Amino acid sequence: MNKILLLYYSQSGQLTEIVRNFAKPFENSDNYSVTYANIEPVKEYEFPWSGYRFFDAFPESVERIPCEIKPLDLGDENYDLIVFAYSVWYMSPCIPCNSFLLSDQAKRIFKNKPVITLLGIRNMWVVAQEYVKEKIVENGGNLVGNIVLRDRAENLTGIITISYFMFSGKKGRFAWFFPKAGISQKDIEGVTRFGELAKSSFENNNLNKLQTELVSEKAVKINPYLVSTERTAYKRVFLKWSAFMLKKGGPGNPERKGRVRAFAFYFPFAILLIAPIKYIFFLIFAPLRLRIIKKEIKYYSGTDFKSNI
Ligand SMILES: Cc1cc2nc3c(=O)[nH]c(=O)nc-3n(C[C@H](O)[C@H](O)[C@H](O)COP(=O)(O)O)c2cc1C
Secondary structure (H helix, E strand, O other): OOEEEEEEOOOOHHHHHHHHHHHHHHOOOOEEEEEEEOOOOOOOOOOOOHHHHHHHHHHHHHHOOOEEEEEOOOOOOOOOOOEEEEEEOOOOOHHHHHHHHHHHHHHHHHHHOOEEEEEEOOOOHHHHHHHHHHHHHHHOOEEEEEEEEOOEEEHHHHHHHHHHHHHHHHOOOOOOOOOOOOHHHHHHHHHHHHHHHHHHHHHHHOOOHHHHHHHOOOOOOHHHHHHHHHHHHHHHHHHHHHHHHHHHOOOOOOHHHHHHHHHHHHHHHHHHHHHHHHHHHHHHHHHHHHHHHHHHHHHHHEEEOHHHH
């Protein structure tokens, strides 16, 4: 009997559904025992978010500062395949998932084990995934696959629809001209076929080829403009703002209210004004950067994890 472990944290249930659909082929086989492990913070992040709490989570997300999580009861902690499913908060793995990655339990569970990352996000994830890759290696794990489900909405539209989703808790359409928020139901259901690929790779002892198959099935798509935008924003903007906010204390500290509020005003301005300008520059210089862009697409698709790490 092969043991598969699916670790995840989901606020709205979107990622939970993705995880369950991915696991279906394993569930439907008598050769597997499937364990779902829901990472739980001791102090829950309330959902839907209030505006203030949403921005107050920024510094700890960006600086990857863990919160306290409940230890997971995982028996002998010995699994044959691990799926680490996470969402992204401010270009970082969400705080509960990061807290697990940094735990001693993660070191025990990941050691010498094949790991598949499964993301349910809006559209910016490569900076977070680079960090997660590093942590999996530090924990002794072997990353063999990466699957990314994202909102299909265009970037600025997606910011509006995800805000509605995060602040109301609803994924539906809130005005006729906006698409539904979040990841489409078709994509959420379609993830089962990636589960099938993972299962047959595992059974054929072929996990080192899994990512190439996943990429050819479009399990990961790279948008070079978004990659360039998120890398610049994380380094040049996010890290500066997070350091500035942290000088006034930790989560919920009333001392940092002013700085959290200032960031809340700055953030939409930066997205709505700076992002389109960056897009125009990206388009102008893209013909000169074609070789680099091609290399980046290959690298972030992750068809060659060993050299990536
Ligand atoms: C505080 C916060 C920050 C987020 N930042 C990002 C981000 O940087 N990139 C991204 O693609 N999605 C971002 N999202 C969206 C999440 O990755 C995810 O799609 C959403 O929270 C739904 O996940 P759930 O399954 O936990 O409900 C953010 C969400 C939250 C709550």
